[in-house]
Amino acid sequence: MSTAPPALQWLARSAVVLSLLCAVGLSWLFHHGPARTGWVELLRYLPFLVYLVPVVVAFGLSFTLGWAWRLGAAGALGLVLVSVMDLSLGRGRSDLPPDTPGTRTVRFMTYNIKSYRAVFRHDGFALLNEEIARQQPDILVMQDAHEVARRGDLPRGMRAALPQHTVYTYGQYAIASRFPLSGCAPADISLQQEKQEYVRCTVDIDGTRIDLVTAHLLTPREGLNATREERLGGLAEWRTNFADRLSQAERIATAMAPLKRPTLLAGDLNAPEHSVVVRQWLDLGLRDAFSAGGFGWGFTHGHSFKPGLSFLRIDHILVSPEIGVRDAWVGWRSGSEHRPVVADLVIPTRAAKP
Secondary structure (H helix, E strand, O other), X not given: OOOOOHHHHHHHHHHHHHHHHHXXXXXXXXXXXXXXXXXXXXXXXXXXHHHHHHHHHHHHHXXXXXXXXXXXXXXXXXXXXHHHOOOEEOOOOOOOOOOOOOEEEEEEEEXXXXXXHHOOXXXXXXXXXXXXXXXXXXXXXXXXXXXXXXXXXXXXXXHHHOOOXXXXXXXXXXXXXXXXXXXXXXXXXXXXXXXXXXXXXXXXXXXXXXXXXXXXXXXXXXXXXXXXXXXXXXXXXXXXXXXXXXXXXXXXXXXXOOOOOOEEEEEEOOOOOOOHHHHHHHOOOXXXXXXXXXXXXXXXXXXXXXXXXXXXXXXXXXXXXXXXXXXXXXXXXXXOOEOOEEEEEEEEOOOOOO
């Protein structure tokens, strides 16, 4: 029996009940709630500490109570860690050995390099190049790569990190591939107030033609800033921001449907996996490579803000059912405001090479 003062026990019970109700409610909203509701979408962008700290406090207070209360608090903490924060356990990994005939393992990487900021740091491109060299991707797609696109080739030591790669650049995009590229072209997803595009290519991997799409959707920054500065008065701007990003995703998904061959879509999609934005592609049959093959939370953005922790998974590699995922992970934080996402993919081939 607890020997804690009655007031502390009352506080602990209240904290456990509230934390459990909030954890269940958030979990339902994030995975099964109204998909196109702007305020639900807004909750996805809050730093995870907003959700995690209260349930940790409730879990600590539960030790002044009995076992049933502790189990309830542990359940709330587990829901936040797993369902709300979207923990991946790598349950969709391919179990094919690397040398399986008729397949080839390809390391794929997406990276928003923020090159327009790297040029103003004395070590900006050196840090990017170190990260790319560390990951050694066979195919790399980059967003916010204006400096690369202006040159039409890999700049400032990046060529040394990717010595055998063919390069295609357009606008803010750069694609570097050890495999032949063809049919690369931009496609329009402009908004009324801003011109924007994405890029499509075909990659030939040992006789298998892969449709490759890379995109950088509208940033949520303006909408988030409006709600932070104006509170309820900024919700209208947030809804417009969300609707524009969703419209871009719908236009890309419509252009891709139906999937005619193995497909990869990757980039800075500026939305978490369970957002209706990303769901446009999941509904086509694509799946998230990190959710399939990664372990952990895979956060890619937020470390440039205080307190220096990544707390959003808004950069994605999405793959069609024919493509297996052997492993997936996120890279280091030093090169950019976005961590890269990297995946070892199992590609079915006509003539796999060692």
